[in-house]
Amino acid sequence: MTTSTSLVYLIALPLFSAGLLLLLGRIADKWGHIFATLVSASVFVIGVMEFFAMQGREGEARAATQKVFEWISVGTFQVDASLLLDQLSICFVLLISGVGTLIHIYSIAYMSHDRDRRRFFAYLNLFIAAMLLLVLGDSYLNLYVGWEGVGLASYLLIGFWNQKPAYATAAKKAFVANRVGDVGLSLAIMIAFTQFGTVTFAGVKEGASGASAGALTAIGAMLLLAAAGKSAQFPLQSWLGDAMAGPTPVSALIHAATMVTAGVYLITRSNFIFDASPTAQLMVVIVGAITLLFGALIGTAKDDIKKALAASTMSQIGYMILATGLGPVGYAFAIMHLITHGFFKAGMFLGAGSVMHGMNDEVNMRRYGAIRKVMPITAATFGLGYLAILGVPPFAGFYSKDKIIETAFYAGGVEGILLGGATLFGAGITAFYMTRVMVLTFAGTKRWDENAHPHESPFLMWAPMAVLAVGSVTSGFLLNSGNALVNWLEPVVNESHEHHSEHFLPPLAISAMALFVVAIGVAFAILKYRSVPVVAPENVTGFTKAARKDLYQDSFNEAVFMRPGQKLTAGLVSTDYKVIDGLVRMVGWVIQISASSIRNIQSGYVRSYALIMVLGVLALVAAVWMVTL
């Protein structure tokens, strides 16, 4: 371990910038966006420098730590604000600050007409700070601070245009769904502390070997719940589609490239827990497999371009989660897919934003068509991302997704066939819905609104898209050449160099199968969408109807949690008034009633008072008499 003194700037700079821009208010309107972009860029530069510094160190010394200050110290509960930059976190630092900076640049143009552009950039910087804290914290509690911090930034950005009630509701929904996941993370930390007496990654890793299977499974399950909340995995995925209410750069950065992949980071970071608990691993692969199919199926029916991409994100993260559940071999491939996905999905989201920018914020793909002619650069960059997500060689997705499919098949036995089949089927559907997006948007005939006058976006917007497109093309090859990423991550995830040669399917056969499935998906989509009605047809199959409604997850949540919850609340409110406060008021009432009946004795007639006195004396005498007897 190397001691570093510069890690804290990665977080402090954007945090300071966010605070400054928010506190200064309108004074900073003129230069706020440029300042925030420069801060983000400088974070990227620091990240790159750290990366090269790391390469200069060997073995154990590669990872660097920095203790910033003593945070909480109560009894044996000792948590420092400490940062850890190792081979895993540097991947994220570069992805977050790199893609983040590109999206800052894009947003300068995209948000140029918004009166609150400065506030938007402040939120973006806040997000960068929180996300970097999430990946740099050296303990689960530090991670938790970043974890909720990105939740807050996501809430603020989804609800950026919160004057629209639906957007404000979407923001709230995202925050609450995330909080459900946060409960999982809190509980995982509590169990970890009770078991190991520490919450640092190093301490938990050390203790994990001696813990009982039950405890490890409990921690694993809770971590999975946390990951499901943040990464929009089944059954907490329903917020992601609504989160598209945020400005498109936000969807690209937070809800595609970085924040939603935090769950993958969490599970990879906790590899020592999952490796020791096969039950937890099984849960992870099941959740991943369900989500990857769930998301892909939803994606086939969405007409809103952003929601189609969001469903795709959900599905792709399902691939990553599934990979992390496959044990030591899977982690590196999950991270590889995460990075390549960061490039091509962010690129496609920015492309979608570019199209919307030119089409008066129209999101319905049925009103697009033939846009490649007016937006050639957007179409080209989007197209490269499309090829990447399909997994066409030699684009990025080919290297990362094929590895996951391969690893899934190699899980062995029935599990291997089921998982491999699911990932393969998912790849086919992915090809279908992505081709659908391409065809509806860029090919075919114009179905534009009368007022739409699409035009190519300005340089500040297409340049980031171009950079991301380059990444979509090359990143897979680069990360995979000589097993670069796998070897790089080896010290963190303990990948054992086992050979898969004994398996019944050679890798080449799997790649061929994947390409074949993809080809079918593409062909099917092209055939189906030769002509596109402007209004979505009503006479569709039940399956399409279900997919349009996100496979009824929202309806389920409403019926099972929301409405009973509302009834419970209303019931409790009236019980509180009628029963509990009622009892209190009854005490007062009883005293009033009894007082007014006793008052009748006070007739005001002297003789009745005299009579009472006489009776009282008699009673007294009688009492004395009885006692003396």
Add this chain to the structure above:
Amino acid sequence: MSILTSLQLLPLIGALVVGILPASNAKLVKQVALGFSLLVTLVSIVMAISFDSGNSALQFTEVRTWISAFNINYAVGIDGMALVLILMTTILVPIVFLAGWNESENGRWNVKVFYILLLILETMMIGVFAATDVFLFYVIFEAMLLPVYFLIGGYGSGDRAAAAMKFLLYSLFGGLLMLAAVIGLYIISTNQGGATFDIARLSELTIDSATQNWLFLGFFIAFAIKAPLWPFHTWLPTAAKSATAGTSTLLLGVLDKVGTYGMIRFCMSFFPDATKTMTPAIITLAVISILYGAFLAIGQKDINSLIAFTSISHFGFITLGIFALTSQSLTGAIFYMVNHGFSTAALFLTAGWMIKRRGSTQIADFGGLQRVAPVLAWSFFLAGMSALALPGLSSFVSEFLVLVGSYAKYPVAAILGTLGIILAALYVLLAVQRALHGETPATSAGISDLNLREKIAIAPVIAVLVLLGFYPKPALEVINPTTKTVMINAGVSDPVAKVAK
């Protein structure tokens, strides 16, 4: 004379000075009152600086004979817990003055009376945490009700007389139970050689467990009403609905803390056996409070009663932390008392400004405030974030400590309590969405943003929330010795981690 005595005398002198000022000059009255309260803040900060956090004994002690026939003394002294609570009090009072600069003007009596009541209340709030004589504590505990009664009944809104009466009678009822228990303790001490009301000597008594249970209940019910714990809570929303924002702040932020403070100071140290017997029942009540308060908060339409119910939920967390009795949960609970004071202050003060500007307490009547009054909206939002214990704000540190500490001994209670954080997100965000987001209705269009005075009032509260969230060490260092002492007195030690390092 101990600095604690001067700290109590200062606001009293302030009240006298305000009393001789001409009632016609309201501005002067306010300025003098604010000046005195700031002086108190200053003295308390001096006291905090000279406080030795390494020393777990009582500090700045002073003992003077009061009623010698019963061996009743004016005895004061503070440990870390009392210090942080007194500091919270003395910081909140000038903020309340500044924030509610004009709230004294629609009262039954004139402006002078309002400030005299508040300054007297400040003396008592300091005294109640400083008292080390049970009788002195009891007297202040009861006497504190009177200024609050007049503040609610005289300067509140709505059905203020009824709310004040409900508050007074409910609290008096609890106080009487405590009086009986105090007398019981005194008699036991007389029988065991040496009549005394001194807290330290009373904790050394040997009491049989049946008696302990009864006396414990006498104290505990009084504190549970004060704190308030389910099902003794119904006076709180009524009072919060009618009281002015400043009064609510002091009532929930400071006065209610006397309840949880008393649980630690009296219930636990006098009756260790009874504490053990009662703990399961109390933890159940605490968990019910957490969830019940949160559900009720979700269902509220009135913004003040919403804040009151969030507090009931938070007091559930504090009580859970106290009775789980591990060093994390107890330190967390004490720290929570401080954080809840500031967090509630932020909520009540910002809500008060919103109500004053809009002329309604119904959440549904607001909407779109973020467009017209961004600073006010941000203040309310941050206060709400603090109520839902967002990491980075101080309430997170305390809430997490309570939960992590409780989990080791009462996992089911901790898990149920953790579910409360989802409900917290709901009640805060629902209110935020209804009040701040959406289109600005025409009725809210003319709402002005915070003025300089209001900004100065809210800034320190938010600064404390953020600073203690990032760097809670100074507070935790002061609180830790108290926790240790309480745990040693109770004969409890922390559970050991299952897998040794």
Add this chain to the structure above:
Amino acid sequence: MDIANYIYLSALLFTIGAIGVVVRRNAIVVFMCIELMLNAANLAFVTFSRVHGNLSGQVASFFTMVVAACEVVVGLAIIVTIYRSRRSASVDDASLLKR
């Protein structure tokens, strides 16, 4: 003569007085009944003085007489005032305390 007879007489007089106070409405009669009760007490005092052979009881009866005299002065004054304002000497008409 048996000493008990005096006590019986005293008790009888007291009872008559007490019943008179309770059942009669005319203020004067009520007043006289009170006097009767006081004198019944006096009789008892004197009797006990005789029994014990000291003067304490007789002294007490003098006190009673003084008190009775004072009471007559104040009481009659009140009755006269009430009669003047209400044209009635019935105690039931003077029930101002009720409301």
